Amino acid sequence: MNTRKIPTTLIPIATVISTLVVGTTALSLSFNAHAGIATEAANCVLDKQHLSANYTLTRTFDIGRSQTKSLTLWRNANEVALQYPQEKITEVWTRGHDGRSRPVRYFDQYQRGIEYFPDEVKNSRSEQVWQTKYQLIDDEFRSSMALVASTGSGCQRTETYELKKQGKIYRLVWQPQSQLVVEYREKAMSQDFVIKLQEVSQEDDKIEQFFVSRQAYQTTDYADVGDNESDPFLRKMMNLGFVSHGASGFYSADGKPLGGSGHAH
Structure with a gap:
């Protein structure tokens, strides 16, 4: 069985936020800034554990070129999914009773998973x-x-945060009751990265069907990938660089390995 620890991020555009915490120092927020939160929460009927949120992720370069991708965040109690429509890949993360998290990486085009x-x-x-x-x-x-x-107030209450660090400016618009990012911006000299919330839905049937449909996919344990190279799907994924037995296991959409980064958590 492969004993190497895989990083907890899969696709580069989704790793940007999670890597920013390295080296930051927590600042205490004043009590007055949070006064009344309990009252507002009582007036909010939003179920933060069952929802889907559509985002656009845009990276703009100083030469005027920009790239935009879509991301949908799905929540279903102790299951969370990050769906990347352009890559036709969905990460489903679950959290066990012991507090440990684990992913299944689904390749939606092939209805297969690792x-x-x-x-x-x-x-x-x-x-x-x-x-x-x-x-x-x-x-x-x-x-x-x-x-x-x-x-x-209530479900619509938002908080705006800012940070300047090492030549970069970070700005976050946060919705506390839903625990959703409304807008996140990271601005540097050469590029601007923005995550923006487009729509939130709480259609229970649609959410449940999203998770159930992927549970029906055929899956392979990551540790067993190397023993199944005769499988055309697994062979193709290895050739494309999406998965590699004995390496980090997680690769970017263009086949670059994500292992070995000092920023991975």
């Missing part, structure tokens, strides 16, 4: 790992930012 176990996931017990999947940004990084504004 399963990973907690022992194969680096820092699988870390709260940070789960938070970066459940809400795209972990609490430690958010607390390192300064709260500069708070508007609205």
Whole structure:
């Protein structure tokens, strides 16, 4: 069985937020900034554990070129899915009773999946790992930012945070009751990266069907990939660089390995 720890991020555009927490120092927020939250929460009927949220992720370069991708975040109690429509890939993360997180990487085009176990996931017990999947940004990084504004009430209440660090400007618009990123911006000299919420849905049937449909896919344990190279699907995924037995196991959409990064959690 492969004993190497795989990083907890799969596709580069989804790793940006989770890597920002490295080296940050938590800042305490004033009590007054959070006064009334309990009252507002009582007036919010949004079920944050069962929803889908559509995002656009746009990277703009100083030469005027830009790239935009889509991401849909799905929540179903202790299951969280990150769906990348362009890549036709879905990551489904679950959290066990022991607090450890584990993913299944589904290739929607082929209705196949690769399963990973907690022992194969680096820092699988870390709260940070789960938070970066459940809400795209972990609490430690958010607390390192300064709260500069708070508007609205109940489900519509938003908080705006900002941070300047090492030549970059970070800005986050956060919805506390849903634990959703409304907008996240990372601005550097040569490029601008923005994640923007487009739509939130709470259609229970649609959410349940999304997870059930992927559970019907044929899956292979990551540790067994090397023993199944005769499988045309697995052979193709290895040739494309999406999965490799004995390496990190997680590769980018263009086949570059994601293992070995000092920023991986």
